[in-house]
Amino acid sequence: DRSIPFYGEGVAQAGIHTPPQRHILYMTFDLTTTDQRALQVLLARWSAAIAQLMKGEPIGQVEPERQGAVGFDTGEALGLDPASLSVTVGLGPRIFTEALGLADKRPPLMRELKQLPSDAFRPELTGGDLSLQACCDDQQVAYHAVRDLARIAKQTGVAQTRWTVMGFGRASAGKGQTTPRNLFGFKDGTRNIVDDEDFARHVFIADGPKWQHQGSYQVVRKIAMHIENWDTDRVSDQNAVFGRHKVSGAPLSGTYEFETPDFAARDANGDLLIPANAHIHLAAHENNGGIKILRRSYNYTDGINAVGQLDAGLLFISYQKDPAQFETLQERLGASDGMNEYISHIGSAIFFVPPAPREGSYIGEALF
Numbered sequence: 001d002r003s004i005p006f007y008g009e010g011v012a013q014a015g016i017h018t019p020p021q022r023h024i025l026y027m028t029f030d031l032t033t034t035d036q037r038a039l040q041v042l043l044a045r046w047s048a049a050i051a052q053l054m055k056g057e058p059i060g061q062v063e064p065e066r067q068g069a070v071g072f073d074t075g076e077a078l079g080l081d082p083a084s085l086s087v088t089v090g091l092g093p094r095i096f097t098e099a100l101g102l103a104d105k106r107p108p109l110m111r112e113l114k115q116l117p118s119d120a121f122r123p124e125l126t127g128g129d130l131s132l133q134a135c136c137d138d139q140q141v142a143y144h145a146v147r148d149l150a151r152i153a154k155q156t157g158v159a160q161t162r163w164t165v166m167g168f169g170r171a172s173a174g175k176g177q178t179t180p181r182n183l184f185g186f187k188d189g190t191r192n193i194v195d196d197e198d199f200a201r202h203v204f205i206a207d208g209p210k211w212q213h214q215g216s217y218q219v220v221r222k223i224a225m226h227i228e229n230w231d232t233d234r235v236s237d238q239n240a241v242f243g244r245h246k247v248s249g250a251p252l253s254g255t256y257e258f259e260t261p262d263f264a265a266r267d268a269n270g271d272l273l274i275p276a277n278a279h280i281h282l283a284a285h286e287n288n289g290g291i292k293i294l295r296r297s298y299n300y301t302d303g304i305n306a307v308g309q310l311d312a313g314l315l316f317i318s319y320q321k322d323p324a325q326f327e328t329l330q331e332r333l334g335a336s337d338g339m340n341e342y343i344s345h346i347g348s349a350i351f352f353v354p355p356a357p358r359e360g361s362y363i364g365e366a367l368f
């Protein structure tokens, strides 16, 4: 029985520090009410349901005794192991408004993300007032969780679905995990945040109002990857795009995956071994005043696009204690990243993820 605790005291919600599970079902929702109490009820009901789901238990009867009744749990996870399911709830910028009477509870750094020149968003893939990030080693268990939570949102008349992505393979590494690969075929997550010290310094909030402590900002980007173009590119060029070797994952300045990249190293012609516009050159903390983010991304596919090409990409998810950490990196990447001709940022959202509720409480209780 691989189950992760939902409740906790003075800790973050599961699904941030948790080493990434294999799959994700990510969904955002729009509020359909400005009734603060209705939102409170939804968060309480979601929390109770998530606690059950993470234990691998149904959230209600599947086959009610009264045969005329409608089942409460939809049933497709019955008999399945919880498979390390975590469901992480995020609150969008419009939760903290006058309309809902929650303006005074706005986390100090909560705001819409800055518009950047690299944005190519489809409006229907942006924003949301609530987010659910269900990660699990069993895709069916993740799907069931979000499906039944979406059903509660609809039944209570509080929120409706906005956009969703189903990711089929983790593209980031946590503590003790081997580095997986993204759909460009490169190891992804080699230099991710793994130490608790780095989590404390870069990911979890520890100042300001007490109710936001151990919270974090979740930034989500649906990034289409033009994999058919990529697949026609020479491997030397692909390596230069990332600044790493495709098979070993080693920086172009070295031989082993976990070697520290040497961004100043040059070849016999005087050219930088890791080009100045390589993805890791632009994103590394050494070249960004020490900024780090936690990446917790997944590969996705939407099948085949209108012109018959494979339609796939990266559901990029990062956690940071200040949205500016993401913006600083994306501003640099958007301006010069060698990868830009192969990707488009088509979706985007930001959420504040409150800390885990203690037993008997629910997510966001401190707001009400």
Ligand code: HEM
Pocket: 182, 184, 186, 187, 188, 189, 190, 191, 192, 221, 223, 225, 242, 244, 261, 279, 280, 283, 284, 285, 293, 313, 314, 316, 326, 329, 330, 333, 343
């Ligand atoms: C590193 C892929 C988007 C931030 C890497 C690495 C790969 C990769 C292969 C090297 C291995 C590693 O250290 O994990 C991708 C792909 C993307 C993407 C395929 C989009 C489709 C982004 C975005 C950001 C970002 C949007 C932030 C705004 C980083 C950072 C590193 C990194 C901070 C570590 C750099 C270092 O310290 O060496 N990425 N990435 N990436 N990426 Fe991305």
